[in-house]
Amino acid sequence: MSTSGVRDVTGLPTYTFGHHSLMWWGTMGIIVIEGTVFVIAIGAYLYLRSLAQAWPIGAPPPDLTYGTLNTIILLLSAIPNQWTKKVAERENLKLVRIGLIVCLAFAVAFLVVRAFEFGSLNVHWDTNAYGSIVYALMVLHTTHLVTDVLDTIVLTVLMFTGPLEGKRFVDVSENSVYWWFVVGSWPFIYATVYWVPRLP
Amino acid sequence: MTSAEYERERAEVEKTWAEKPGWLGQLMVVNHRTVALRYLVTTFVFFLLAGLMAAAMRLQLARADNDLIGPDLYNQLFSMHGSVMMFLFAVPVLEAMGIYLVPLMVGARNIAFPRLNAFSYWVFLFGGLMIFIAFALDIGPEAGWFSYVPLAGPEFSPGKRQDFWAQLITFTELSALIVSVEIIVTAFKLRTPGMTLKRIPLFVWAQVATAFMVLFAMPAVMLGSSFLISDRLVGTHFFNPAEGGDALLWQHLFWFFGHPEVYIIFVPALGIVSEIVAAFTRRAVFGYLPVVLSLLATAILSFGLWVHHMFTTGLPPAGMSFFTAASLLIAIPTGVQIFCWIATFATGGRLRFHTPLLFVVGFFFIFIIGGLTGVMVASATLDSQFHDSYFVVAHLHYVLIGGALFPLVGGIYYWFPKMTGRMLSERAGRWQFWLFFIGFNVTFFPMHILGIEGMTRRIYTYSASSGWEGLNQLATGGALMIAASVVVLIANIISSLRKARTAGDNPWDAPGLEWATSSPPPPSNFVRPLVVTSRTPLWVTPHPETVIGLPTGIRSVLVTRVHDAEPHHISVFPTPSIWPFLSAIAVTILFIGSIFTPWALVWGAVPVAIGLIGWFWPTKEETATHCKYEVKPPREAPPPSEPAELRL
Numbered sequence: 086m087s088t089s090g091v092r093d094v095t096g097l098p099t100y101t102f103g104h105h106s107l108m109w110w111g112t113m114g115i116i117v118i119e120g121t122v123f124v125i126a127i128g129a130y131l132y133l134r135s136l137a138q139a140w141p142i143g144a145p146p147p148d149l150t151y152g153t154l155n156t157i158i159l160l161l162s163a164i165p166n167q168w169t170k171k172v173a174e175r176e177n178l179k180l181v182r183i184g185l186i187v188c189l190a191f192a193v194a195f196l197v198v199r200a201f202e203f204g205s206l207n208v209h210w211d212t213n214a215y216g217s218i219v220y221a222l223m224v225l226h227t228t229h230l231v232t233d234v235l236d237t238i239v240l241t242v243l244m245f246t247g248p249l250e251g252k253r254f255v256d257v258s259e260n261s262v263y264w265w266f267v268v269g270s271w272p273f274i275y276a277t278v279y280w281v282p283r284l285p
Numbered sequence: 286m287t288s289a290e291y292e293r294e295r296a297e298v299e300k301t302w303a304e305k306p307g308w309l310g311q312l313m314v315v316n317h318r319t320v321a322l323r324y325l326v327t328t329f330v331f332f333l334l335a336g337l338m339a340a341a342m343r344l345q346l347a348r349a350d351n352d353l354i355g356p357d358l359y360n361q362l363f364s365m366h367g368s369v370m371m372f373l374f375a376v377p378v379l380e381a382m383g384i385y386l387v388p389l390m391v392g393a394r395n396i397a398f399p400r401l402n403a404f405s406y407w408v409f410l411f412g413g414l415m416i417f418i419a420f421a422l423d424i425g426p427e428a429g430w431f432s433y434v435p436l437a438g439p440e441f442s443p444g445k446r447q448d449f450w451a452q453l454i455t456f457t458e459l460s461a462l463i464v465s466v467e468i469i470v471t472a473f474k475l476r477t478p479g480m481t482l483k484r485i486p487l488f489v490w491a492q493v494a495t496a497f498m499v500l501f502a503m504p505a506v507m508l509g510s511s512f513l514i515s516d517r518l519v520g521t522h523f524f525n526p527a528e529g530g531d532a533l534l535w536q537h538l539f540w541f542f543g544h545p546e547v548y549i550i551f552v553p554a555l556g557i558v559s560e561i562v563a564a565f566t567r568r569a570v571f572g573y574l575p576v577v578l579s580l581l582a583t584a585i586l587s588f589g590l591w592v593h594h595m596f597t598t599g600l601p602p603a604g605m606s607f608f609t610a611a612s613l614l615i616a617i618p619t620g621v622q623i624f625c626w627i628a629t630f631a632t633g634g635r636l637r638f639h640t641p642l643l644f645v646v647g648f649f650f651i652f653i654i655g656g657l658t659g660v661m662v663a664s665a666t667l668d669s670q671f672h673d674s675y676f677v678v679a680h681l682h683y684v685l686i687g688g689a690l691f692p693l694v695g696g697i698y699y700w701f702p703k704m705t706g707r708m709l710s711e712r713a714g715r716w717q718f719w720l721f722f723i724g725f726n727v728t729f730f731p732m733h734i735l736g737i738e739g740m741t742r743r744i745y746t747y748s749a750s751s752g753w754e755g756l757n758q759l760a761t762g763g764a765l766m767i768a769a770s771v772v773v774l775i776a777n778i779i780s781s782l783r784k785a786r787t788a789g790d791n792p793w794d795a796p797g798l799e800w801a802t803s804s805p806p807p808p809s810n811f812v813r814p815l816v817v818t819s820r821t822p823l824w825v826t827p828h829p830e831t832v833i834g835l836p837t838g839i840r841s842v843l844v845t846r847v848h849d850a851e852p853h854h855i856s857v858f859p860t861p862s863i864w865p866f867l868s869a870i871a872v873t874i875l876f877i878g879s880i881f882t883p884w885a886l887v888w889g890a891v892p893v894a895i896g897l898i899g900w901f902w903p904t905k906e907e908t909a910t911h912c913k914y915e916v917k918p919p920r921e922a923p924p925p926s927e928p929a930e931l932r933l
Contacts, residue, residue, distance in 0.1 A: 092478060092816050094843060095834030098854045098918040099911070105853050107397055107470055107844065114466030114500070121504040125538070129508070129523075132534060142529045176917075210521050214529035217521035221512070239898055248908035251915055252857070 100252035102174045108259045116266045119229065123270050126225060127277050130218045134281065141208065142215040146282035148205035155198045156275050159268050162191035166268070170261035173254045178244065181257055185241040188264070192234040199227055206278075222274050229267045236260055295812045297837035302394065302808035305861045313403075313861035316808060317388050317396035320406050322704065324381030327406075328374050331413055335369035336771065338362045340764055343728075347761040349749035359745035360427040361446075365420055367430025368450060371546065372457040373413045375689060379553040380464045382696060383492040385704065387468055389799035390486045392477025392817070394809045394842050395858055397470035398463075400865045400900065405463040407869030412456020415877060419449040426450035429743065431543060432513070434524040434535045439517045448517055448880040454510040455876055458503040465496035475842060476850045477798070478832060479817040486797055486820075487563075487570060490577050491556025494584040495549050501588065502545035509538030519883050533598055540591035548587040550685060552580060554692035555622060558645050561692075561699055562626050564795040565642040566633025569821050572625040579618035579625075586615040596665045597672045605665040612663030616656065623649070639793070640714030644695030647722045651687025658733070659684060673743075676736025682729045694721070694774070699793070701778075706786030706804040713777040717770045724766025731756040731763075796821030801829065814843055836914045854918065857911055868896030 103109060134140045169184030203223065210220035240260055243253065305313050314320060342362050345354040354362065388396045396402050419425050427446050428437035437447045472485065472493045485493075512523040513535065522528035524535050559570050570576055589611040592604060626649075630636065658680040662668045671677055694717075701709050740753050747753050791800035801823055802811050815822070816830035823829075832852075835841040840858035845851055871892035878885025 090816075090830035091833045092830055092852075093834040094832055094852050094855070096916060097834075097843075097852060098916045099836075099841075099857055099914060101844075101854045101918045105474075105844065105846070107474060107856055110470040110474060111398060111466060114469065117500050118462055118466075118504055121501050122508055125505050125508055125541070129512075129534060129538070132537070133523075133529065133531060136531055137529055210515075211519065212528075214522040214525065214531070217512075217515070217523050217530070220521070221515075221523075235894060239901065243902070248903055248905050250903075250908050250911045251917055252911070253903070 100255055102255055102258055106255055106259075108255050109262065112259045112262050115263070120266070120270065122225065123274065126218075126222055127273060130222065130277055130281070133214050133218055137215070140215065141219075141282040142213045144208040144212065144215065147202075147207055147219070147279055149279060151198050151202040151205050152275055152279045155195050155202060156271065158191060158195045158198060159271050162188065162195070163265065163268050165191065166261050166264045170258050173257035173261070176251065176254045178249070181254070182241070182244050185237060185244060185257070189234070189237055189241060192230075192237060196230060196234065199230065219278055222278055226267075226271060226274050229270070233260070233264055233267050236263070291812075294837060295807075298809050298812055299807055301837060301840055304808070309863065310861065312866045313863050315395070315399035315403050315859060315861050315865075317384050317399060317402060318704075318806065318810075320399075320402050321381045321385035323406055324377055324384060324409070327410055327413065328378040328381060331369050331373040331417075332378070333771070334417065335366050335374060336768070338366040338369075340768055342366065343761040343764040345745060346747075346757045348758075349747055349751070349754045351746050354745065356745045357427070360743075361420060361423075361425040363743055364426040364429050364432075364450070365416070368416070368426055368453060369413075370685075371430055371550075372453060373409075373416070375550040375685065376461055376546070377409055377457070378693065379495070379550060379689065380461060380468075382557070382693070382700075383468050383495075383553060384464060386700065386799060387471050387489050387492050388475065389703075389802070389806065389810055390489050390797055391472060391475060391480060392798045392811060392815050393471060393475035394811065394814070394840070397467050397475060400859050400862055401463050402467055403862075404865035404869050405460040405467075407866050408456055408463075408872055409460040411869060411873040412453055412460070412876075415456070415873070416449055416453045419446075424449060426453070431539050432535075433539075434513065434516075434532050437513065437535075438524055442517075445880060448514055451510040451514040451517075452876050452880055454506055456873075458507045459872075461499050462503055465499040468492050468496045469500075473847050474844050476845055477814045477817060477843070478845060478850055478852055480845075480850045482848055483573070484817060484820045485577075487559035487573070487576055487580075488553075488556035491552050491554075491559070491580050494580040495552045498545045498549050498552070498584045498587060502542045502549065505538050506542035509535060509542070512538070514879070515883075518879075533595070536595050536598065537591070540594045541588070544591040544594065545584075545587040547684065548583055551688045552583055554648075554689040554696075555580065555619075557692040557696040557699075558626065558648060559622075560795075560797065561641045561645050561695055562629050563821070564699070564793050565637045565639060566629050567635075567637075567794075567824075568629055568633030569796070570625060571628035571632060572621075573820065575621050576625050579621045582618040583615060586611065586618070590615060593663055593665075593668065596668045609663060609665050613660060616660060619656065623653075639698075640709070640711055640718060641695040641699035643715065643718045644691045644698065647718060648687060648691040648695070651683055651691060651722075651725065655680060655683030655685075655687050671736060673741055674736035675732040675740045675742055678742050679729050679732035679736060682725075682732075686725060686729075691721075700799075701781070702788035702792045703799055703804050703806075705782060706788050707781045707784055708788050708792060709777050709781050713773055713780075717773040717777065720766050720770035720773060724763045724768075724770055727763030728760045728767060729763070731760050735760075791823065796824040798822055809840075839910060839914050841914075855916075857914070860907070862900065864896060864900035868893065868900055871896040 165184055165187040169181060169188055172180035172184055206219055208216035208219060210217050237260060240257055304310055304316055341354060345351050345359060384396060384402065424446050426449060428442055432447060432450055435441055472489050515521045516523055522530040524530045524532050526532060559576060563570050590608060592600060592608040593612045596605060662671055662677065662680055698709050698714055735753055735756050738753065740747065788804050790803055798815060801815055813831040813833060816832060819825040832843060835843060835855060840860065841855045842858050843852055844854050844856045846853050875885055875889030875893055878889045
């Protein structure tokens, strides 16, 4: 073994926020995978549309009310989400708790509206290929919503009960990054599901 | 520092990184090398089983009008052979090499996200077991490895056979996607200090390029197989033309994955070739930058080729021209690498013809033939003649076995000493090589001719008047030689494992970091991370500098910056856990349940959620230990140009 030429890393932090943390990279990995799924699913939608004589097939376009309402709720949820991320990075436990609860309130609101959205699609998955692909897009996005809501609930409980250490705030911060993905992917799906059928 | 202090540090690090004892401990393993060895053994068993299926098919085809195997079983055999070889052998075995070698080569103590790594293995294992159990129960897949609709759809494949196939895809792609994220993060964030981007070993670059291909390719087939299973289970119409669906949508989704898939198998093998060529010519591979850029270019171009599998589906001519051009274009980066290796041979030291290099030379020969027929079938006009004939069977085996299996076996001979501490017999290695090389060509070369003579693939028998019997018998004889070569390999491995561990740290006098530690390595791979100053660290400085100051009481791993590998912070890695195993069981219940009822997605999600929450939830002891060693990050992040705080 060599005792000459050592490099001392004593005192380096044991966790970090942002793009240096492994959690950030892991979250980005999930986002790339699931973003690709969304892109390909939207591609499949447009592909089927390109083959159809008329689009939508045998059904009126989805009603705009609930989808648009949910778009507003989702976009607004970005505000408490980003605020929670900021206070998590300052490791302010009290504010993190408040932020997570506000985020959850938004989550409950959009899940309830999402249920109404499914009721106003005006088509079923087994009606025809149009119905199938519309359901595919909606179910995919809803799965992400539900997953992130469960993540957020678990994190919220942990923030109240512990055990806590510094890197749990990294988890909160990265949960917000993932939320951004769920929010950011929605406008594309919303445009596809609600507005593409209205194109001349 | 005295030697005694170093020994104490070694003992502490080993204790911290030790796995748990007992059978329960076996289910909790998170060490990347143990997980990789499990992957290697499991994939090898799947390879043997799929190989036996191929042998059965060859026996059936050895005589005209043979009735050894009936059409229904034959359909299942070729569907299983292709699906298993692709999804349960070729992709995961090369990923397993990555799981084993990437952390060692970049000087890391474990792979990033080790518990996910364990989870990926269990998911893979259960998916593999599922399909073999289904096959044993006569519900194995029957529509070929790419399961075209409408043949694979509800109308023409009633029963559950194709549903098992669709879920095999879900299992294996989930596991492959997880491993890809781990490999990217390990290669970008866990490199030892000094390993800048331009010093990353070529094998690691190959694994990174592959991992990115997986990230963008596999979602397509997962989505496609989900569409397929929902068409079959809940009456959706994605692929049903009568209700606005489209059968070609399946082909697009499948080949958008399926063509990169070929490169997902081939590119890591190129990495193996580069490592072996460097070690046995005693020269760093000529043209590092062109080789790295070729790997990345291959990864990108591989996404522009998928339609060349669909030339006979009646696409618009402009599309055909584009995909013909793209298919020819991808020959360029591969050619660049081959010329770089030739230049390495020409300018390196005296060649040392050990078994690994023998397999690399075999790779050159066979792969170039496969590449040439590849250029032929890349042309839409020629392809419409060869499509669905044995010419394609010959071509794909030349590229896959020549391009991936030969380098892989060479890689096994090369890294076996590192994995086990023992050398494989050179004599048996030569026997195996020649049996394999000759057997391979005897099996597959005649298939080119059979294809040109009009023999279509996937037929269970043919009439004597076709005149195909002689070449088919020859091919069957070659297949038996391949089988003999595999027996020699197994015997070689078993007899080596019974011998003493005499390989030493670096039996080939190779340059990479994986050879800088004992064989097999200690639980933490390295007692202390090494600092590198070159692309060939062990040829430049036999004793590289080491990193000190990592806490020994927790699983501390040095995280460095992407571009220059300067230390940034210390990540505390997870300890062994039963939760990945339990979560994989829950996921298996969900996946298999959803073959039978869509409600499995609802009730099956409950145990999955419990598993994942149990996995995430921190224990008090763990948190207390972490807090003891916790160093908070600086409040105001330093500007990005400033190096992280370091004492030299």
